[in-house]
Amino acid sequence: MTATARISSAVMNQRRVAPAGLDFFPTPPWATRALLVHCLPELLTETWWLARSIAWDPCCGAGHMSGVLAEVFAHVSESDIADHGQRHVRDFLEVVPTRQTATSAIIMNPPFNKAAAFVRHAISFNPLVVAALVRTNWLEGQTRHTDLFLKNPPTAVFQFVERVPMVAGRWAVNAKSATSYSWMVWQRDPAPEIAAAAPVLRWIPPCRKELTRDDDIVRFGGCSDLPRAHPVIRGLEKAA
Secondary structure (H helix, E strand, C coil): CCHHHHHHCCCCCCCCCCCCCCCCCCCCHHHHHHHHHHHHHHHCCCCHHHHHCEEEECCCCCCCCHHHHCCCCCEEEEEECCCCCCCEECCHHHCCCCHHHCCCEEEECCCHHHHHHHHHHHHHCCCCEEEEEEEHHHHCCHHHHHHHHCCCCCCEEEEECCCCCCECCECCCCCCCCCCEEEEEEECCCCHHHHHHCCEEEEECCCHHHHCCCCHHHHHCCCCCCCCCCHHHHHHHHHC
């Protein structure tokens, strides 16, 4: 099942809950669009190839990120260690790179405690782009510095100037957060000027309002923090 097919049938609160202990924090759709609108164009000399390429979200959860990627990429492959209704249920760290797993981009919101392993494994597939949405303090840590950053420093770090609220197990539209997030991107063949300055640091301007679509609530669901009087909720109840 593709990301596009899965989100087209999404309605409020129709989702499969991840087993206890799994790090499932759905990504607000606008935060993924920020990567596509404000980050990748900074690195790529041409972006037309995205519309002809395959992207892979290896920790897709309920499709909040992969569904947005499907707005740009020709095809989006989804997988996750838990069954959220996607086609492939598998542990990304156990997937062996083959011709069948070839992809242009691996884009993900990885589990925090395994994020370095996810990035290292993603790089081993040799895609053009690896992008990980992580807490900004992920840049800290002696182990990550030794095991990842010394050998594979990111091409660029894109820091959100707004908070990106994430709630365990659901996408909460009106959530608030004190946690800072960044997109970290590894590019296989960066332009010479980018490579010379890497890692490049850029700020993602305020864009939550700009990049939130009116139909996001209907497409992605799970917004239990909205009041029953909200027009979208009322519309869904009438449709049911």
